[in-house]
Amino acid sequence: MAVAFGRARYWPKVKLEDRIRYPIWVSAHDERHDEEWMKPVVRPLSVTRDVVAVDNPLIALRVAGTDLYAMGYYDHDKGRLYGIGVWIKGKGVVVERSKGLRFPMTLVAIPPILRQRDVEFVLRRAKDYYAPRTS
Numbered sequence: 115m116a117v118a119f120g121r122a123r124y125w126p127k128v129k130l131e132d133r134i135r136y137p138i139w140v141s142a143h144d145e146r147h148d149e150e151w152m153k154p155v156v157r158p159l160s161v162t163r164d165v166v167a168v169d170n171p172l173i174a175l176r177v178a179g180t181d182l183y184a185m186g187y188y189d190h191d192k193g194r195l196y197g198i199g200v201w202i203k204g205k206g207v208v209v210e211r212s213k214g215l216r217f218p219m220t221l222v223a224i225p226p227i228l229r230q231r232d233v234e235f236v237l238r239r240a241k242d243y244y245a246p247r248t249s
Contacts, residue, residue, distance in 0.1 A: 119154065121153065123151065123152060138165060159225060170188060186199070217238060
């Protein structure tokens with residue numbers, strides 16, 4: 115299935131609801147947009163081989179055992195997340211700058227990854243840059 119994208123959006127202005135509605139985003143960086151612009155993957159709503167061929171997608175995640183959401187870039191080749199941020203009090207916060215989070219932190223992918231639902235990653239410490247896939 116071909117990958118279809120929505121319109122490019124300025125990432126800092128994208129609300130949590132939109133990040134969950136479209137749980138997969140890729141860079142929209144081109145001659146009109148700088149690196150702060152992203153575009154949602156509107157089809158398929160799962161991480162497929164076609165999606166990872168486009169870019170390392172930014173995917174929506176649930177923080178297990180909490181009511182928090184997060185986003186992280188998914189590196190399929192290495193089976194891990196990086197560049198992880200958590201949505202706290204209406205704002206995206208880089209994990210290493212957040213306060214009050216408990217570690218190790220289990221992150222559960224909202225979109226299926228290669229047909230597998232609820233794929234888990236574990237971020238062991240706030241200062242770790244990568245969260246390896248565990249399931």
